[in-house]
Amino acid sequence: MITVTDLRKVYQQGKKEVVALDGVTLSVPKGSIHGIIGHSGAGKSTLVRCLTLLDRPTSGSVSIDGTELSSVKDSEIRAARRRIGMVFQHANLMDSRTAAGNVAHPLELVKTPKDQIRTRVAELLKLVGLEGFENAYPSQLSGGQRQRVGIARALASDPDVLLCDEPTSALDPATTDEILDLIQDLTKRLQLTVLIITHEMNVVKRVCESVSLLSGGRIIEHGALRDVAADLDSKLAKALLPLPPSESLPGALQRGPVLEILFSGDSAKEPVLTGVARHFDIDINVLAGSVETLGGQQFGHLRVQLAETADADAVLAYLHERGIGAKRAASAAAQDPDNAGSALPASVLATGDQGGIS
Amino acid sequence: MNDIFSNPVLAKALPEAIIETLQMVGISSFFTVLIGLPLGVFLHVSAPGGLRPMPVTNRILSDVIVNITRSIPFAILMVALIPLARALTGTSLGPVAASVSLSIGTIPFFARLVENCLRDVHHGKIDAAQVMGSTKMQVINKVMLRESLPALVAAATTTVVTLVGFSAMAGLVGGGGLGKLAYNYGFQRFDVTVMLVTIVLIIVLVQVIQLVGERISRRLDHR
Numbered sequence: 337m338i339t340v341t342d343l344r345k346v347y348q349q350g351k352k353e354v355v356a357l358d359g360v361t362l363s364v365p366k367g368s369i370h371g372i373i374g375h376s377g378a379g380k381s382t383l384v385r386c387l388t389l390l391d392r393p394t395s396g397s398v399s400i401d402g403t404e405l406s407s408v409k410d411s412e413i414r415a416a417r418r419r420i421g422m423v424f425q426h427a428n429l430m431d432s433r434t435a436a437g438n439v440a441h442p443l444e445l446v447k448t449p450k451d452q453i454r455t456r457v458a459e460l461l462k463l464v465g466l467e468g469f470e471n472a473y474p475s476q477l478s479g480g481q482r483q484r485v486g487i488a489r490a491l492a493s494d495p496d497v498l499l500c501d502e503p504t505s506a507l508d509p510a511t512t513d514e515i516l517d518l519i520q521d522l523t524k525r526l527q528l529t530v531l532i533i534t535h536e537m538n539v540v541k542r543v544c545e546s547v548s549l550l551s552g553g554r555i556i557e558h559g560a561l562r563d564v565a566a567d568l569d570s571k572l573a574k575a576l577l578p579l580p581p582s583e584s585l586p587g588a589l590q591r592g593p594v595l596e597i598l599f600s601g602d603s604a605k606e607p608v609l610t611g612v613a614r615h616f617d618i619d620i621n622v623l624a625g626s627v628e629t630l631g632g633q634q635f636g637h638l639r640v641q642l643a644e645t646a647d648a649d650a651v652l653a654y655l656h657e658r659g660i661g662a663k664r665a666a667s668a669a670a671q672d673p674d675n676a677g678s679a680l681p682a683s684v685l686a687t688g689d690q691g692g693i694s
Numbered sequence: 695m696n697d698i699f700s701n702p703v704l705a706k707a708l709p710e711a712i713i714e715t716l717q718m719v720g721i722s723s724f725f726t727v728l729i730g731l732p733l734g735v736f737l738h739v740s741a742p743g744g745l746r747p748m749p750v751t752n753r754i755l756s757d758v759i760v761n762i763t764r765s766i767p768f769a770i771l772m773v774a775l776i777p778l779a780r781a782l783t784g785t786s787l788g789p790v791a792a793s794v795s796l797s798i799g800t801i802p803f804f805a806r807l808v809e810n811c812l813r814d815v816h817h818g819k820i821d822a823a824q825v826m827g828s829t830k831m832q833v834i835n836k837v838m839l840r841e842s843l844p845a846l847v848a849a850a851t852t853t854v855v856t857l858v859g860f861s862a863m864a865g866l867v868g869g870g871g872l873g874k875l876a877y878n879y880g881f882q883r884f885d886v887t888v889m890l891v892t893i894v895l896i897i898v899l900v901q902v903i904q905l906v907g908e909r910i911s912r913r914l915d916h917r
Binding site: 389390412415417418422424426428429430431433441442444445446474489490493540690 | 700729747816818819821822823824825826827828829832836840841915917
């Protein structure tokens with residue numbers, strides 16, 4: 337289990353102070369994968385450097401299973417670092433070492449006997465599915481294989497925490513899935529605590545049990561994946577269940593109110609839309625939709641347009657009664673200025689950032 | 695052809711000249727690498743943002759010593775260093791004495807090349823080594839030097855080739871070797887054969903060094 341409490345990092349840039357991390361607090365239990373997502377410049381790299389003690393945080397604490405890391409003396413910093421295994425975006429393998437040599441590297445540093453290194457390296461390469469590649473140099477391996485070597489190397493010192501910094505951002509989609517599956521499998525098998533720092537929502541969707549949204553050096557949203565996804569107002573939900581921009585369809589419903597509806601869990605299985613149509617005796621058009629399974633639960637995110645005659649507030653109340661997230665859609669004025677006035681009645685939501693993080 | 699083998703100067707003085715040149719290049723190469731390599735490592739590591747930043751010491755070494763030494767033309771440096779050579783070796787003549795000024799002339803040059811080689815080691819590799827718990831010495835030995843080894847061999851090759859050129863110059867002020875032979879006989883006595891033979895020999899020497907260096911560098915390179 338890793339706990340980060342009120343972590344702050346302030347850089348001096350000339351006379352100016354740059355606050356890179358502004359009180360980051362998070363906690364990841366053993367055996368689970370936590371995603372930290374954010375745009376570039378959000379403080380992701382600084383967070384990584386503070387967690388691995390490559391940079392000392394200005395204040396705050398990082399602790400693993402109750403052992404404080406951020407305040408260790410310089411002489412103990414190396415032992416502390418060995419409790420964190422790190423996987424890099426570009427694997428950062430040594431080109432002069434073979435796959436086996438790279439995995440052996442952390443073991444050599446603490447003078448592990450040669451025969452022990454040999455058995456451990458064979459074990460680790462098998463663990464990541466690279467048997468038979470012992471003598472291959474990184475240049476002879478594919479990107480995915482290099483990342484596997486990187487993971488084996490990160491695990492060599494038996495760390496409690498695996499910190500993955502954009503582990504799949506340099507890989508193609510198929511390889512990304514393979515590597516994520518491997519990380520997920522290892523997390524369960526070795527009871528690791530895993531932090532994945534990424535800008536790819538896809539990574540979060542696929543393996544993370546919980547997620548934090550980092551922005552401007554602060555965590556502005558966090559929680560279990562199923563909880564944040566179920567919150568229609570959260571930025572993470574928008575990013576997890578993105579809707580394409582859509583214009584209202586031409587025809588009968590063109591002037592009707594537009595709603596956003598979010599089904600989760602059991603409600604996703606109910607025939608809600610037809611229920612609304614029958615109950616209010618109105619027509620409904622689906623403008624956009626997105627369906628995902630997140631954290632083992634089904635989610636559906638829809639943008640629908642009701643008939644002009646429909647009472648949007650009554651529909652919203654009807655949906656809320658059944659535990660379904662629903663609200664008036666954010667203004668589409670930015671996408672479609674001509675239609676904005678007519679298509680969307682007095683839109684209540686000021687913030688309409690569509691895609692969220694992607 | 696006959697001319698070459700019957701030339702009395704070549705028959706008598708050439709073998710000795712070759713040996714003297716090889717001595718000068720060999721001894722000064724050895725000391726250049728021995729001192730220049732650690733100096734280059736230190737320049738890199740102590741630079742601002744380096745593994746162990748030491749801004750003041752780095753400034754002094756980098757700006758004062760290395761740049762000043764490198765800005766003095768070698769011909770002048772060599773003459774200026776004759777007293778030092780005499781103090782260290784007991785004589786100002788011969789290949790051993792010449793090696794003193796040759797080494798001092800090329801150490802800063804090689805140190806700069808080493809510094810550049812180390813700078814080219816991707817920073818991610820150094821981060822990775824530090825995160826896995828390396829000491830600074832382990833980072834230097836196992837990552838910086840090891841990863842830049844092909845480049846370091848290439849830099850050493852360039853340095854040795856430079857030393858061949860400098861050694862010919864050193865021959866003029868008492869170092870002996872092929873440079874002296876070419877100057878004394880080829881230039882002052884207008885013996886064209888001697889001049890041509892020494893030029894060809896120096897070209898062959900440089901080619902061999904370059905070829906061997908490249909071969910080793912390529913063999914070490916797994917990128």
